Structures are given as C-alpha cells and as structure tokens.
Amino acid sequence: MIEQPEPLHDVLARRDSIVAGLRRLLPESGVIAEPLRLKPYETDGLSAYRQTPMAVVLPETTEQVAAIMAFCSSEGVRVVPRGAGTSLSGGALPMEDAVVVGLMRMNRILDIDYADRCAVVQAGVTNIGITQAVSARQFFYAPDPSSQLACMIGGNVNMNSGGAHCLRYGVTANNLLGLKIVTVDGQIVDIGGAHLDAAGLDWLGLLTGSEGQLAIVTEVTVRILRSPEGARAMLAAFKSNEIAGACVDSIISSGIIPVALEFMDRPAIHACEAFAHAGYPLDAEAMLIIEVEGSVAEQDDLLGRISAICARHDPISLKVAESAEQSAAIWKGRKGAFGAVGRISPDYLCMDGTIPTSQLPAVLRRIGEMSASYGLQVANIFHAGDGNLHPLIMFDANDPSSFHKAEAFGADILKLCVEVGGCLTGEHGVGVEKRDLMGVQFTEIELDQQRRLKSAFDPGWLLNANKVFPLTAALRAA
C-alpha cells in the first residue's frame, strides 16, 4: 500500500464537530460520514490503493463549495477533490483525515454560445455530456479520453486529459477558455473567459493539469468545434508489435496527421473484440486503428496514402470501415479497452508513459522482454500517434506478491520511457501512482520550485497533499 502523509491527529480528534459543521453547510444527503457508506469512496480507477476518508461532501453550487473550503481551511482540514473517480493514477485517493469534495452533483450545462463557439458547464458534467449537448447543432467537444462516457470535465481539466483524437485537436489544455475556481480559503475567482489569451499571467495554463493541488474547479468554459464533414476508420493488422510500431513511425514521419492513430496488441484485440464485436483481426499480433476526416474525397485520398505506407510493413490485412456503424463499433472496442481487459485478468495496472515515436519498436521489444522476466502478461493499448504508451500490466490483486511484481514492472517501464527521452505521464497524471518516481524525471531543485508554486496557492498544504510530490519529512511527521 502506498505511503500516506501522517494524518493530522487533532483533526481526527475533532471528527464529530467537523462533520457537524459540514452538515450545517449542506442538505442532509450532501454529507456522508457513516463508515459503511464511506467505503465506496475509498478508491478510484486505481483500486489497488484504498483509504476511507473522514467524510464526503456533495455540493451542488459554487457557493456551497466556497463555504466548504472556507470551513475546512479555518479548521485546518485536508481536502481531496473528486470528479467521477476514474483516475488511473489514484488522483482521487482520499486520506484518513480528509474531506472528499465530490463534484458529481454539479452536472448542469450553464450556457452554450454557438456564435462564439463555446460552452460553460459545471465541473461535474461528463466529457461526453458536453458533446451530447451540442451535437444536434453539429458541434462537438474535441478531447475524448476513452473514459469520456463517465469522466467529468473538472477531472479532465485537472489531469489535462487527452484521448484518441487529440493527435489532431490537442489535449484539454488546447480546448479551454476559462475556469471558475474556489481557492483553498473559499474565495471564488474567475479565470479567462469566452475568448482566447486573456491578459496577464497564464493562470489557465497553470491550473490545467494541476491535479487538484491548487484550487477546486467548479465551472469550465470550453471551446466547441464544428463536427467534421465525415470520418472513417480503418484497421491495419500486423505480424508483430515492432512492425506495427515501425509503421506508426513511418506514417507520422511522412507528414500525414490522421485524426487518430491507435495501437492494440494481441491480448487487447481479443478482449476488446469480445466486448465490441467490431471485426478486429484475431489473427494479428498487433493492430492499428487509423481515422481520417473530411469530405469523402479527402478521406479517400488520405486512406489511400496511409494504406500505401501500411503496405510497406507486410500487413496481414487492411480494412476500411464501410459504414458509420462499423466505425462506431471500432471505437466502442477501443474506448472500452481497459475495462475489456477485465475479461482476461481480474486486475491491471495501467501505465502512462510518453516516448518519441521513433523509439516505439525498441520500447515495445523491451516491454515484451520485461513481461517475460517478471512473469506477468501485458496488454498494450495506446495513443500511438503521440507516443503515449498504455501498457496494461495484468496481475492478481488477491495475491500480494503478484501486485508487488506489477508495481516494480510498472516502475521499470516508466524509467525506460524517461531513459529514451520521453516522460513519466502522458495524460493520466502523476497522482499517487507516479509520485515517488518524480525524482527520476526532476531534480530536487526542480521539485522544490514546483512545491513553492503549490504553497503560493495552498500555504497549509490542505489540497490533495498525498499526491504528485514525493512526501517531504514535514508531511511524513505532520
């Protein structure tokens, strides 16, 4: 189990009065403090790490969030923000002495402005909820994490989440215009707005990807885009991971940027096919999903050029989707991929390193070798176009030694990513999972600068103190 900061004992001792104070701020169903009902909040998408919090609160308005924050900071109580709890790096893992602030009741779309192409939504609106709200007018919100059905925009902002189509449209940071935040002491602040590039420091850039370390996000203004004229996906099947990796590099270095370029290896193909029935090539060792957009003529042209590149890599098969339903099934499989791996293994750790695409073949070979030496299977599913790897290490959580091996294997993969010129996290964030590996990427001086930045927003280190930065002596002793 991951090391947590030492709980603040005076806070634990005042538990009852703190809970009573929270109850004064919210309606009855908005405060959860009974041990049995706290249990389901002890973890997120990384269920290997668990800790029940002291209480959970479910505010419905920015003002309630502000009241909660003012109360918690005056009482010296730690806070863990939570969206949908789909983080794969343990971003929403509670602490024993913390209040979890769950934003899922703040799920309203506040304003849609088609002329200025933006939408204002509360932090608990799901990623896909934004697209659904504007799709009737042929608009969409571009970043599409595979978890888009469930994950919430506040979580996306804090993790700077990416997705398959970010190759073309950029990640969350490239699609944000403004935020409403509540600071640790309960002030409500507006940042940015309906237009790009507000005056002054780039606060928006600073807050995006800040993993709940700096403030609580309650509203988000996102850019919405016109839906493309059309899109088509194709499947390319190959004889080995390395060949598929080399093909990715050829496509990218040819200068063609498909809207999405996704990689799956054999175990992933089989698990996803069982879920989505998308006609994935079951005879392949590796497969690429490649999607292009535009008019039919543009699509044909791009698919033709991409097929020609694939053909140079000895493919087993190349198949272009023939209907919108087929494309949808192809994406259903890809987006359900991590969950689908649950069909072949009870547990997995999902890694999230980034590497230069030229290193793909070599890194995939090394991962294969490590898998053999650790004796743990790996399924590779990832955003190949931007070199964002997601090796899923399969293990059995009911067997502690298997979990420890998986953790060590994961750390080796991430170190390998840094070694070949990449970095620790592509899009899932540092959370608790990669917290203790931050030293591999950053020097102590760099880490201290980042800690100072956090202190400027959160002097008492009340927000998400168990994440992102290796624990300092002060947090250990509390």
Place this chain on the structure above:
Amino acid sequence: MQTNFTADQLRDPDTASSNQILRTCVHCGFCTATCPTFLLLGDELDSPRGRIYLIKDMLESGRDATEEVVRHVDRCLSCLSCMTTCPSGVNYMHLVDHARTHIEATYVRPWHDRALRRVLATVLPRPGLMRMALLAARLARPFAGLLPRGPLVFKRLHAMLRMTPANLPANAAVAPQVFRPIGPRRGRVALLAGCAQQVLDPAINDATIRLLTRMGIEVVVAKGAGCCGALAHHMGKHDPAMDAARANIAAWSGELDGEGLDAIIVNASGCGTTVKDYGFMFRAERGVWPKQAARIAELALDISEYLLRIGYAASRPAADLTVAYHSACSLQHGQKITEAPKTLLRQAGFKIVEPAEAHICCGSAGTYNILQPDIADQLRARKLGNLAATGADLIAAGNIGCMTQLAGEALPIVHTVELLDWMAGGPAPKKLKMPALAAD
C-alpha cells in the same frame, strides 16, 4: 478488483458466484454514467460501482444487512443499464440478486415496508387477487386526495392508486388451453400468459394469440404455468420465486416432452429476463431441475425475436403513423434485444422514432414505482418529456410495466404486438382511440 473471502465462505455457491463477478469488475466507473439513479442523485453510493462496492463489503464481512446498504440497494431499479455499458462483462444482475436475498434473510424492515412487500408479493402474481385489489383501489381512488402527501407510506399508496387503470378491463384471463393454428401448422409454442399483465391489459395476450395462430403457429397456455417468479425474485424472496419458476418449468417440460415446443413465448419482457435466467437460478438444485431449467431457459424467446425468426408480414396498407419506440430495460439491457421490435414495426409500415436517453429507465421497474415513488416519478417525467419531444403519434413498448408507468398522458401507449397484429389483419388497438383508424 481484489476480494477478501475466506475459503469457507467460497464453499457457498452464491458467494462463489459473487466473488467471480466482483473479480471481473475493474472499478473503471463507466457504468456510473448510464445509471438512472446516479444521474438523478449524483452520489457514488447510488451508482452501480458504488452498489457493487457496498455489496462486496457486506458479503465479505458476512455481516447482516444494515440500513445504510439496504437504502442504496433498494434504490437500484434492476434496469441493468450498467450491464450494457460495462466493458468488462460484470454480471451485476446476479450480484444484486444475491444481495437482495441476503438482505431479505438478514435485515428487518420497518413494519409498513414489510407489510407492503408482503402484500405486493402475494397479490401481484395472482390474477384473481390482483383483480379484486384493483377493484377495491378503484373505489378508493376518489379519496386519494385525502391522503397526506409527506411520509413515504402515503406516497406509496398514492403511487399504487395512480397505477390502477381508470377502466378495469373485463376479466379476460386466458385459461389453460390449446389455440389451434389457422391453416396448416408451422410450429408450436407455449405462451407465458403471465399474472399482472392479464389483469391490467388482456389485449396483449389476445393480440399475441391471434397473430401467432394466424401465422400458422399453435399456441399452448400450459396448465400449471403462472407467474414467472420475477416479482418475488426482485424483492429477494427466494422461496416463492423458486416455487413459481418450478411450476412453470414443470408445466412446460410436460409440453416439451409431449407434443413438443419450438419456443416459449414471453410478451412481457420483464418476465422474459427471468425465464431466460432459470438455468442459473436452478444451477445448484437437486435432481433433474438444473437440466430441465436450462432447457426451458434456452427455449424462451421474446415475442419479437420469435416473430422475426418465423417471418412477419403485414397485410393491411400502412397506417401512416409515427411510433416512438420505447425500449423496455428488460428488453434492451436484460435480453439485449434492441433491433427486432423496431424492424418488425417498420415491416408493419410504421415510421419509427426513438427518444433521447433511450437507454434510461422509465421508473416502472416491476414494483419499483410503488416502493420508490420519488425516484420513479422523476424518471417517468423525464421519459415522457423525451417521448413527447419526438413528435410521434403513439408509443409502442414490449413490457406491461412500462405501459402502466407511461400511460395516461397525451400519447397513447400500446404493446408492439398489438400494432403488429393490427397490421396483419387484427383489430386496431382500442387504446389508440382513433375511430377512423379503428374501423376494420
């Protein structure tokens, strides 16, 4: 997901099955997004993932069920939307069934809750009692306004009274018998004549029998078959559910081994989900039961599946009506039947439209609209709004529960099979109240 059961606990077949289910869940949270109660209540505890976690904790600890867990499990509609969404294939249905049985065995509900559940479990599966109860309720309806609104007990009474149809159809329960096909016999099926549906809306069985016999199918309503057991099953009442199921299995096995059956036809999809699960329900029973039950479950088909298989054709000119197809949860999530009813309705000449949020439950969910009136009302209003927005002339659905829940508003609602029968030569459904169209 990690689980924590002792070897001793795992010797119990129900626990072993639940352990397997829990281990399949990877805690990804996808299912939360399509859960009606999570959408309304915004609390992990009222989401599938939260319930799975509560149930896991309850079963692992071996504790008796407590109010905290019961509250959230009771709010589950058993709509199984979570199973459609889950990429990992988690069988939430069997897990929540196990939890409900555990709750029924170890938790003492407040007296009024217990009493109501006993009444529902006794009355609904018995057409005779149900009819009497509805007659009594009709007498009570004018006095509904006198009941206080606040406490749950009264809200539930209001909900029950609202469900009673303004005009109770004449007693038209189908007696056990064989309906001969018109023309040469192409097949032979048993029809689950059902319980509550027969009382609330006998026109559904009539249309089914007319349509099938006209298509050359012999229809048997087997002696001894009755309620499928779902009503008791969903309330965690294991023994009555098994007794009801056993009676059906025995009755249909008799027909199967006698003159033979091509299928067992279910026209209330809530029941269909349960009949198709008989194999699992009887897996640990003694003697011939597991095998018999599995055989019956295999034969069970929704009426729409069967009609598509034998080839439906309309004989009347199209009626130029736009039908909003309401996909009952038990059809789309429980049995994964999504296209068959729409295909058939199109073959019958109707224009089909679908409401937004088609995957979200209407709040009927068996006895849910009586037991959880607040949530059920919100879901009903949401569904009716989405249906009205389609601009359709009428609604078609394949489940009596949904039909009762959504009845009484601007749009008439009929069973899919009534429309199919009409267009193949049967009478126009009375519920349409369209004199010009109803004329034969």
